Amino acid sequence: MRFENHLDENPLNRDRNNFGAPNLTFLTHLHNGHTAPESDGNPNYRPQAYLPGEFSDNLYLNWPAGNDDRECQSFFWFHDHKMDHTGADVYKGMVGLFPIYSTNDEGDETKGWRLPGVPNAQTGRIDYDIPLALYDCVMDDGITPHRDFHTNLATGGVVHPEWWGQTFFKHYPDTGFVGDIFTVNGTAFPVLEVKRRKYRLRFLGASISRCYEIKFQTGTLRAAPGTQGQWQLDGAQQCMRMTQIASEGGLLPAPVVRDTCEIWPAKRREFILDFSKYQDGSPTHKGDVLYLTNILDMPNGRKPNFNNNGVNPNFNVPLMRIVIGDDAPDNSLIPPRMRASPPVPNATQLAALPKRTFTLERSGSAGGEIQWQINGFPFNPLAPLAFPAKGSAEVWTIQNGGGGWTHPFHLHMEEHHILSRTGRPRPDDTTREDVVALDPSETVTLYRQFRDFTGPYVAHCHNLAHEDHAMMFGWNIVDGPAH
Ligand SMILES: [Cu+2]
Numbered sequence: 001m002r003f004e005n006h007l008d009e010n011p012l013n014r015d016r017n018n019f020g021a022p023n024l025t026f027l028t029h030l031h032n033g034h035t036a037p038e039s040d041g042n043p044n045y046r047p048q049a050y051l052p053g054e055f056s057d058n059l060y061l062n063w064p065a066g067n068d069d070r071e072c073q074s075f076f077w078f079h080d081h082k083m084d085h086t087g088a089d090v091y092k093g094m095v096g097l098f099p100i101y102s103t104n105d106e107g108d109e110t111k112g113w114r115l116p117g118v119p120n121a122q123t124g125r126i127d128y129d130i131p132l133a134l135y136d137c138v139m140d141d142g143i144t145p146h147r148d149f150h151t152n153l154a155t156g157g158v159v160h161p162e163w164w165g166q167t168f169f170k171h172y173p174d175t176g177f178v179g180d181i182f183t184v185n186g187t188a189f190p191v192l193e194v195k196r197r198k199y200r201l202r203f204l205g206a207s208i209s210r211c212y213e214i215k216f217q218t219g220t221l222r223a224a225p226g227t228q229g230q231w232q233l234d235g236a237q238q239c240m241r242m243t244q245i246a247s248e249g250g251l252l253p254a255p256v257v258r259d260t261c262e263i264w265p266a267k268r269r270e271f272i273l274d275f276s277k278y279q280d281g282s283p284t285h286k287g288d289v290l291y292l293t294n295i296l297d298m299p300n301g302r303k304p305n306f307n308n309n310g311v312n313p314n315f316n317v318p319l320m321r322i323v324i325g326d327d328a329p330d331n332s333l334i335p336p337r338m339r340a341s342p343p344v345p346n347a348t349q350l351a352a353l354p355k356r357t358f359t360l361e362r363s364g365s366a367g368g369e370i371q372w373q374i375n376g377f378p379f380n381p382l383a384p385l386a387f388p389a390k391g392s393a394e395v396w397t398i399q400n401g402g403g404g405w406t407h408p409f410h411l412h413m414e415e416h417h418i419l420s421r422t423g424r425p426r427p428d429d430t431t432r433e434d435v436v437a438l439d440p441s442e443t444v445t446l447y448r449q450f451r452d453f454t455g456p457y458v459a460h461c462h463n464l465a466h467e468d469h470a471m472m473f474g475w476n477i478v479d480g481p482a483h
Contacts, residue, residue, distance in 0.1 A: 001058050003028050008052035017166055019092045025049035026089060028056065029081035030098070031266065032073065032248065032415065032434040034065050037455030040412060043083035044381045044456040044474060062100055065414045066451040070342040071432070072102040073250040073415075075131070075202045075268045083381070087177070087208050087464030091169050093186060095206055097131040104339075105251060109332035115245065116200040116272060116332040128199045128332075133186075133206040134263060134294075134319065136179035136228075140168035175362075175405075176209035176301015176465045182229045182294065184320050189231075191321045195328035196276040196284055200245070203270070205263040208464045211304045211406060212263040213296035216240040216273065217316060218289070228299065229317030236316035239290050241279050243334055246270035249415040249432020251339040256427060260295065264408040266435045266462035269428075272334055275324060288324040293317060301465055303406040303440055341432070344417050344447055345393070353447075354394045354482055356386055360409065360438070360461065360471065361401040372461070372471035384456060384474035389482040393449045395419065400438040407438045407466065411459040413477075416446040435462055450477045 007024035010016070020026060027049040029041030038045055039058035050056050064071035076098035080089035104112030107126040108119055117129040142164035145157030169177070184190045205212065219233035244256040248268040261269050277283050297315045298304040345353070363373040371378055375385060388394050396416070400407050415432035423442040436444050460472030 001060055002055055004055040005050045005052050017163055018088060024052050025082060026080045026094060027082045028078055030060055030076055030078045033060050033076060034452060035060060036453045037457060041081040042458050049082040068342055070340055073100060074105060074246050075099050075270060077204055084468050087468050088169055090464060091208055097133060099131060099202060113335040113338055114333040116198045131202040132184050133204040134184060134212055135206040136182050136210045138168045138179040140164055140166050176463055178210050178298055178301050180228050182319050191323060193323045193325045194275045195325050197328045197330035198272055198274045198332045201271050201273055203263050205265045205267045207265055209301035210298050211296055212294045213260050214263060215260045215293050215295050217291055217293045231318050233291055233293055233316040233318050239278050240273060242271040242273060244269060244271050247428050247431040248434050252431055253341050254337055255334055264437050266408055266410050284324045286324055286326060290322050291318040292320040294319050302404055350395055357397040359399040359401045360407055371469050372466050374473045378470035379472035381474050384476045386475040387478045387483045388450045390450055390454050390477050390479055392482060395445060395447055397443060397445045398436050399443045400441055403440045405440060408462040409436045409438055410434060410462040412457040414449050416448040419445045419447055453477060454479055
């Protein structure tokens, strides 16, 4: 895939609002592609990113790790990964969704496992198979100062009255960023008309910091201006269950029926929703209205208010209105079994593997800027912290060293398997993942392999305000002994 930089072109002479800053650059990472380092969009190769007039050819093999079919994935995404400046460009839309198909999951509900999806020759897309990227934003009121670490920190920032009504991103020096307008695929207050049949919905957390917990509900809309989401659903009642079929590592061995699901930054979760009937079995009717809602209160970029989760019935924010439409043929199934998980070694084998521990810490502030460290170091692309051997496996422990923060920690390259965690259990923790959700002070141990390529990769927090403030480390896959 060739990415060309045309950010210097501006035929409509629109205000750039810092898009592509600095220097109109970008660097694209295919989020969890099994990609050779030079195509992985990592800052080891291009710390200065790509300038206008330059292009980047990335080779995306789309093949399973180790050429093992059990490692097939199903939902990539790609986004800007420019060192120290990822968050701003992701927030402003430099994000692409990338469903991939594989044996028995061909985007055709008459074949294989018969997951919902009908090829549409006219659009080239798969009907009833919908990626949904969630992200939250803030509108510029024209009077709140933008404080930018690079230009205005000392003066407290400048105001941009000319940016009134455009998206506002107070990038620095915040420790996280949440908006009060929720969007799906870049649209605020969206409406989706669905047929009375099964759909495959692929959710992506594309927010800078916000964690969501999604739930399908009915209720009465009430305007709640100035609050997270601007609307509330009064008298909210769950009306449909979600059948989870995949996490970010691909299809599950078997579906899992869920009432709610957390969607943290960079995480993907796929579900089958049957819009022909409610969870009590009664049929839907044309014109019925329900809502995709977020029930997780997260008033700042540090962590969600987990105590509200399911306890505070007053936080039911509609993300998307769903309107039931006409009947439609449905040849899809909810298959009892899908893709077998690749094997994880037994306890004796695991005990013999190399072990590494990475502790995520806040290092206070440098020049008024919050910075982050991993094992005592801010990110330095020239000083990797780990050198695993190609073709080997290791056990990595990731520790959230702070009690005040959640960290969605993303490891490039292969998916991992969680072996243990110290906090609350997660219903889909046994699946393959590329983002470790770390509650405050939580420690997670995982198993991972290093096949196919050698060279430099990175691992980092996917709270993009943390990533852009050095919460990242480099690691290299090497030929020869690990060190
Ligand atoms: Cu973090």
